[in-house]
Amino acid sequence: MKRCNSFISCLCKEGKIDTARKVFDKISKQDIGLWTTMISGYIKCGMIKEARKLFDRVDAEKNVVIWTAMNGLSEEALKMFNKMQADDWLKPNTGTFVTVLGACSDLAGLIEGQQIHQLISKTIFQENTYVVSALINMYSKCGELRTARKMFDDGLLSQRDLISWNGMIAAYAHHGCGKEAINLFNEMQDLGFQANDVTFVGLLTACSHAGLVEEGLKYFNELLKSRSIQVREEHYACLVDLCGRAGRLREAFDIIERLGEDSSISVWGALLAGCNVHGNEIMGKLVAKEILQIEPENAGTYLSLSNMYASIGKWKEAANVRMKMKDKGIKKQPGCSWIEVGNTVQIFVVGDKSHSQFELLGDLLLDLHNKMRKAGDMPDDDALVGMQFL
Secondary structure, eight states: OHHHHHHHHHHHHTTOHHHHHHHHHHOSSOOHHHHHHHHHHHHHTTOHHHHHHHHHTSOHHHHHHHHHHHGGGTHHHHHHHHHHHHHTOOOOOHHHHHHHHHHHHHHTOHHHHHHHHHHHTTSGGGGOHHHHHHHHHHHHHTTOHHHHHHHHHHSOGGGOOHHHHHHHHHHHHHTTOHHHHHHHHHHHHHTTOOOOHHHHHHHHHHHHHHTOHHHHHHHHHHHHHOSSSOOOHHHHHHHHHHHHHTTOHHHHHHHHHHHGGGOOHHHHHHHHHHHHHHTOHHHHHHHHHHHHHHOTTOHHHHHHHHHHHHHTTOHHHHHHHHHHHHHHTOOOOOOEEEEEETTEEEEEETTOOOOTTHHHHHHHHHHHHHHHHHTTOOOOHHHHHHGGGO
């Protein structure tokens, strides 16, 4: 069954959706995984009607499971959720609300998230800790940190569990509010809640983003001394990122060397980011080499190396790295951002000139760029590259 699932998935990715459907129909015993793969394939190809028809054939007890699994498609899943609600063909459960709120977080869809919040407030799930944590995460990712904290504070103390505390600490980490995260961590401990591995990922991330190096090192040492918490790859990546952002690249490198063969791409990637920020060419080349030995077609590594060369004025070397990417056929997904104006989402993609107000936005950005220069704020090379979508 796994082979069939993989085969159908490959066909869908290649755009051979009709062939995938023929294979799907010939399988006598179709499990939830197969249904999910086929429906997801239709959605990825923009064939929403076909996805809906196939979904309608699923047993009622299975449809929530399948829909929840498809939620990683964010925009498509959000559209399908709205259609399901309008037609009353889905009875949401905890997993449904958690994943659809995750889609809102990915898309920074505050209005959609607020609408779903209103829906949740009319159900028994309004006091579910998983759902509340998903709401906190959604409001945080959409820039509404005060609302996220209000939701956390409004919850009864007796209903708070470690998931809620971790969610709020992660929200502070996302916004670089290191001191607030530390204060909340201390409050959590004072009330008798025992931190776990997720707590420390959020705490170390908060320290890293806020530049609280000594505090971060202190909490990492506490983690090492703890016998009840296993130190994971994410913790070391946070520690390396903490030192790398602060320019303490030698310390970060020593940490990875002590890890030895256990060092992963995420850990090396955190150090490469630090080398990029601080223009450390020698260490950056060494780190990039290590990453490419593990993952030869890692586009992000090539781009970080190219940007590092550009930041120190080595344009020839930067161009050579880009040329290697081209020769190897390695491409990176183009950068994309969006804002919501007047209930309309405006999407901007690097290199795309199809926006209806392309020329007006170009003039506006150029004007802002000139004002920055006059004010003495010189944009870095990455900022200039970012203007290329216009």
